[in-house]
Amino acid sequence: xxxxxxxxxxxxxxxxxxxxxxxxxxxxxxxxxxxxxxxxxxxxxxxxxxxxxxxxxxxxxxxxxxxxxxxxxxxxxxxxxxxxxxxxxxxxxxxxxxxxxxxxxxxxxxxxxxxxxxxxxxxxxxxxxxxxxxxxxxxxxxxxxxxxxxxxxxxxxxxxxxxxxxxxxxxxxxxxxxxxxxxxxxxxxxxxxxxxxxxxxxxxxxxxxxxxxxxxxxxxxxxxxxxxxxxxxxxxxxxxxxxxxxxxxxxxxxxxxxxxxxxxxxxxxxxxxxxxxxxxxxxxxxxxxxxxxxxxxxxxxxxxxxxxxxxxxxxxxxxxxxxxxxxxxxxxxxxxxxxxxxxxxxxxxxxxxxxxxxxxxxxxxxxxxxxxxxxxxxxxxxxxxxxxxxxxxxxxxxxxxxxxxx
Ligand SMILES: Cc1ncc(COP(=O)(O)O)c(C=O)c1O
Numbered sequence: 001x002x003x004x005x006x007x008x009x010x011x012x013x014x015x016x017x018x019x020x021x022x023x024x025x026x027x028x029x030x031x032x033x034x035x036x037x038x039x040x041x042x043x044x045x046x047x048x049x050x051x052x053x054x055x056x057x058x059x060x061x062x063x064x065x066x067x068x069x070x071x072x073x074x075x076x077x078x079x080x081x082x083x084x085x086x087x088x089x090x091x092x093x094x095x096x097x098x099x100x101x102x103x104x105x106x107x108x109x110x111x112x113x114x115x116x117x118x119x120x121x122x123x124x125x126x127x128x129x130x131x132x133x134x135x136x137x138x139x140x141x142x143x144x145x146x147x148x149x150x151x152x153x154x155x156x157x158x159x160x161x162x163x164x165x166x167x168x169x170x171x172x173x174x175x176x177x178x179x180x181x182x183x184x185x186x187x188x189x190x191x192x193x194x195x196x197x198x199x200x201x202x203x204x205x206x207x208x209x210x211x212x213x214x215x216x217x218x219x220x221x222x223x224x225x226x227x228x229x230x231x232x233x234x235x236x237x238x239x240x241x242x243x244x245x246x247x248x249x250x251x252x253x254x255x256x257x258x259x260x261x262x263x264x265x266x267x268x269x270x271x272x273x274x275x276x277x278x279x280x281x282x283x284x285x286x287x288x289x290x291x292x293x294x295x296x297x298x299x300x301x302x303x304x305x306x307x308x309x310x311x312x313x314x315x316x317x318x319x320x321x322x323x324x325x326x327x328x329x330x331x332x333x334x335x336x337x338x339x340x341x342x343x344x345x346x347x348x349x350x351x352x353x354x355x356x357x358x359x360x361x362x363x364x365x366x367x368x369x370x371x372x373x374x375x376x377x378x379x380x381x382x383x384x385x386x387x388x389x390x391x392x393x394x395x396x397x398x399x400x401x402x403x404x405x406x
Contacts, residue, residue, distance in 0.1 A: 002295070004387055008385050010036055010037070011033045013025070017355065019353050019355055020355075021355030023357065024354075024393045024394065026356060026380040026394060027358060027359050027381060028225070028381045028383035028386075029174050029225070029333055029363075029379060030359050032224065032226065032383050033383075033385070034227055034228070034288070035227060035288070037288075038288045038291070041284050041286075041287040042229065042280055042283075042284045045064070045279070045280040046280060049063050051063070051064045052276055053065040053279055055252075055253075068277070068282055070286060072084045072087050074289050074290060078209070078292070079210075079221070080208075080209050080212055080213065080214075081212055081236055085239070085269055086237055086239055087235075087269060088234060088235050088236075088237055088268075088269045088272045088273060089233075089269070089273055089277060090233050090273070090277075091232065091281075092201075092224065092230075092233035093125075093199060093220040093221065093235075094124045096218075096220035096222075096235030097125055097199065098248065099248040099272060100128075100218050100237070102128075103245045103246045103247060103272065104218075104244060104245040105138075106131075106132060109132060109138050110137070111136060111138070112137065112139065112163055113138050113165045114139045114140075114141050115129050115132070115138060115139075115140055115164070115166045116156060116166070116168070117142055117143070117167075118142070118145070118170060118180070119144050119371045120145055120170060120176060120368045121168070121170055121365070122174055122199060123364040124220075124364070125168055125170060125220075126366075126367065138165075141164070142367065145178065145368075145371065149176040149177075150327045151180050153184040153188075156185050157189070160188070160189055166194065166195055166196070167194055167195075167196045168197045169198060169199070170201075170202070170203075171204075172202040172203035172207075173333070173365075173368075174201070174381075175325070175333070175335050175363045175365045175369075175377070175379065176327075176330065176333070177325050177327075177332065177333030177335075178325055178330055179207075179331065182196070187215070196217050197216075197218035198214075198218065198220070199220050200219045201221060201222045201225060202225065202331065204221045204225075204226060205226055206300070206301060206304055207301050208301065209297075211236050216236070217237070217238045217241050218238070218241065219236040220233070220235045220236075223285040223288065226288055226292065227291060227383075228281070228288030229278075229280070229281040229285060229288075230281070231278040231281040232282050232284065234285075237272075243268075247265060247271050248272065249275065250274055251275040252274065253266070253273060253274060253276075254266055254270055254271050292384070303384060304331065304383075304386075307332045307382050307391065308332035310388045310391050311380075311382070311391045311394075314391050314395050315336070315395070320402050320406070321398065322336060322337050322338075322339075323335070323336045324337075332381070332382035333379065333380075337378070338405060342405035343360075344361065344378045345361070347378050348378050350397065350400060350401040350404060351401065354393070356380075356393055356397045358379060359378070360376060361376050361377075363377070
């Protein structure tokens with residue numbers, strides 16, 4: 001039983017008003033709100049349990065280290081990973097993918113090598129690969145989505161050639177809501193000896209995962225979309241890739257010994273976690289993931305599927321609204337434009353007046369926007385606490401925007 005009223009009460013911000021209207025928060029794709037248990041965990045950590053981790057021998061340092069390190073196991077459980085030493089803690093997906101680009105890909109790739117990407121990647125899974133293109137002549141090979149926003153896995157597989165060194169692909173598009181059949185891609189890429197990095201920033205929020213079964217090489221997640229604090233996150237790196245990867249950042253915590261002439265490194269994953277980490281953020285992320293697992297990822301997914309179906313019906317009834325991304329099993333993420341060429345920013349401003357928070361812009365997905373021929377869309381992205389009544393509130397606000405611009 002998914003008790004949506006009780007769940008909503010867990011998130012204090014959801015009871016506030018915006019512009020004199022009840023908040024309808026539909027910007028979860030950008031960042032999700034935090035349940036009270038996460039807020040409490042942050043307060044407790046700073047009020048009673050704070051010290052730096054890993055270094056001290058005093059009580060508080062040991063306590064903070066224990067709490068922080070326990071999150072590695074929580075993330076492993078959440079992701080379906082048996083060996084938690086394959087979880088590298090970090091500040092989020094952007095850091096995770098940059099670590100792989102600098103530490104694993106750069107030393108391994110040379111001019112003429114190729115990276116296969118889908119056209120619907122977020123800039124966090126594009127720009128680090130552009131660094132390799134600019135700096136060492138690596139070629140980026142793009143695979144397009146079809147007119148419904150679907151990505152045919154066979155097209156990705158066909159793009160893998162003898163020079164391909166990596167496939168870097170999203171599991172779920174932050175703009176279209178499209179889910180990608182990454183399992184088929186991973187199996188075929190591995191048959192050709194090519195590792196696969198999956199950007200799980202959105203997928204981890206909306207679907208149960210089992211990375212051990214998926215057999216992925218790299219899988220990036222980001223805490224603030226998972227109802228946890230910003231500045232928290234992790235990347236799963238398969239142990240064979242960990243063994244190949246060089247540290248990206250150097251500093252405290254990641255070394256065994258340092259002298260004037262030499263340095264030796266800690267074992268993975270510590271080797272890839274230089275400096276004082278986001279201690280409290282990570283502790284908060286652990287609590288957020290426990291909260292999600294407490295609700296059950298299957299239950300969250302089923303709730304969001306119901307919301308998606310309801311929203312598809314309602315938005316589909318607005319013949320002056322164009323929704324990008326029409327795949328039937330998509331996530332409850334809707335990017336849209338309105339007839340009359342009203343700019344996405346203007347639409348979102350009107351929705352905001354009605355208390356409805358959506359995102360407007362290019363959604364950090366330049367190649368996709370080029371592909372669909374738009375400079376900006378509005379995006380309503382739903383989360384575990386949203387309701388059908390909020391879909392109705394979105395539709396009411398859109399009707400107002402349509403009247404004003406028609
Ligand atoms: C699909 C996808 N990848 C990567 C990111 C980047 O995440 P972060 O900014 O938390 O590193 C986002 C965030 O919007 C995203 O939606």
